[in-house]
Amino acid sequence: MTITITAFEKSPDGGKGLARDMRVRWALEEVNQPYQVRPVSFQAMKKPAHLGIQPFGQIPTYEEGDLVLFESGAIVLHIAGCHPGLLPTDANARARAIAWMFAALGTIEPPIFELATAKFLEVEKPWSKERLPLIQDRIRNRLKQLSAWLGGTDWLDGPFSAGDLMMVHVLQRLKPSGLLDEFRNLADYVARGEARPAYKRAFAAQLAANSPARNARA
Amino acid sequence: MTITITAFEKSPDGGKGLARDMRVRWALEEVNQPYQVRPVSFQAMKKPAHLGIQPFGQIPTYEEGDLVLFESGAIVLHIAGCHPGLLPTDANARARAIAWMFAALGTIEPPIFELATAKFLEVEKPWSKERLPLIQDRIRNRLKQLSAWLGGTDWLDGPFSAGDLMMVHVLQRLKPSGLLDEFRNLADYVARGEARPAYKRAFAAQLAANSPARNARA
Numbered sequence: 001m002t003i004t005i006t007a008f009e010k011s012p013d014g015g016k017g018l019a020r021d022m023r024v025r026w027a028l029e030e031v032n033q034p035y036q037v038r039p040v041s042f043q044a045m046k047k048p049a050h051l052g053i054q055p056f057g058q059i060p061t062y063e064e065g066d067l068v069l070f071e072s073g074a075i076v077l078h079i080a081g082c083h084p085g086l087l088p089t090d091a092n093a094r095a096r097a098i099a100w101m102f103a104a105l106g107t108i109e110p111p112i113f114e115l116a117t118a119k120f121l122e123v124e125k126p127w128s129k130e131r132l133p134l135i136q137d138r139i140r141n142r143l144k145q146l147s148a149w150l151g152g153t154d155w156l157d158g159p160f161s162a163g164d165l166m167m168v169h170v171l172q173r174l175k176p177s178g179l180l181d182e183f184r185n186l187a188d189y190v191a192r193g194e195a196r197p198a199y200k201r202a203f204a205a206q207l208a209a210n211s212p213a214r215n216a217r218a
Numbered sequence: 219m220t221i222t223i224t225a226f227e228k229s230p231d232g233g234k235g236l237a238r239d240m241r242v243r244w245a246l247e248e249v250n251q252p253y254q255v256r257p258v259s260f261q262a263m264k265k266p267a268h269l270g271i272q273p274f275g276q277i278p279t280y281e282e283g284d285l286v287l288f289e290s291g292a293i294v295l296h297i298a299g300c301h302p303g304l305l306p307t308d309a310n311a312r313a314r315a316i317a318w319m320f321a322a323l324g325t326i327e328p329p330i331f332e333l334a335t336a337k338f339l340e341v342e343k344p345w346s347k348e349r350l351p352l353i354q355d356r357i358r359n360r361l362k363q364l365s366a367w368l369g370g371t372d373w374l375d376g377p378f379s380a381g382d383l384m385m386v387h388v389l390q391r392l393k394p395s396g397l398l399d400e401f402r403n404l405a406d407y408v409a410r411g412e413a414r415p416a417y418k419r420a421f422a423a424q425l426a427a428n429s430p431a432r433n434a435r436a
Contacts, residue, residue: 055367056325056360067310073324074317092285099292102323106291107274110328122352127345134340142274149273 009039015210020072021060029198031083086162100163147183168193227257233428239278247416249301304380318381365401386411
């Protein structure tokens with residue numbers, strides 16, 4: 001069955017790979033599944049047709065036959081459940097890899113996203129400059145714990161898994177802040193994820209979709 | 219095998235059921251599995267013994283034989299995968315119920331938690347009063363979309379599932395803000411969750427563990 005995902009018609013990051021379709025593209029590349037992309041404009045994302053498959057007007061979505069999914073975590077977990085390569089076969093190890101997916105999305109991403117919100121949505125507010133260090137310290141606290149856990153190992157819990165895929169993508173958003181570079185093993189961890197052939201193919205695909213030439217044609 | 223979970227020795231909410239062990243207790247009650255609780259003090263949560271099973275120094279954790287899990291989402295998903303009652307058997311419906319778990323934790327909870335952070339950690343800051351309406355509007359925006367999706371149905375996607383369990387618990391934190399009451403169907407949805415016998419048993423258990431008599435003995 002053909003897999004179709006949605007992505008921004010024009011990603012706000014211009015192709016840096018930070019949009020959440022990147023996670024799904026990367027997962028599909030890791031398990032060698034072809035897919036089609038349906039670009040969605042910001043206007044179309046808030047219209048009933050898209051809200052019917054993504055209640056919060058976001059991307060990505062995932063369609064495969066009768067299945068319509070939303071939430072990048074759920075989509076990646078579904079892909080990982082259907083094809084070998086992203087989750088261990090041992091039941092306990094599998095549950096732990098899934099725990100790292102939830103940790104990436106529920107524990108690490110929220111303060112990182114709060115920094116993005118503060119920088120983009122509240123940058124003109126009088127408190128913006130004074131408040132940033134508070135958020136940065138919340139992120140630093142989490143990174144310190146994550147760095148201590150990772151130690152000198154390559155991945156979070158055994159071989160590379162969907163948990164690492166999610167965590168690497170979540171951490172990438174921190175690059176411009178300099179916070180990631182405060183933790184050498186985390187910066188190396190992200191670099192290890194980015195060095196994977198599947199990551200590179202996924203990154204190239206989203207970049208091509210956001211290239212100026214492509215958008216000029218659109 | 220005996221199931222052991224961790225919970226706050228003294229919950230910051232004094233037994234209102236907002237701590238994340240409530241989700242796990244509720245899930246275990248839904249599938250009729252007995253469990254033991256190991257209370258953890260704030261001091262012990264930041265020590266190596268606990269960090270070895272919960273890298274971010276939080277509760278709950280879940281231990282069952284050789285399996286050690288963290289992240290309430292992963293724990294509830296594991297419970298739902300091992301016992302009937304929290305996920306549909308149809309594969310596509312199951313994937314969608316899991317999508318709602320991720321939506322609760324990744325899309326709905328972060329702005330709600332940001333409100334809690336603003337009220338508790340930043341309440342003394344000069345921007346506190348002016349900033350609250352911005353966060354409330356972000357929450358309102360998500361509730362509006364969630365309310366539109368739910369419409370007049372009882373649960374988010376077919377019968378009650380682990381997705382509803384997570385969403386109800388995430389929304390409960392909004393009660394004192396009054397935001398939930400702006401959306402009648404969401405307030406009713408939360409009340410429907412709270413009316414479930416399994417919820418009531420779980421709530422009573424965490425309340426008993428946080429009662430003054432219990433803490434006086436501790």
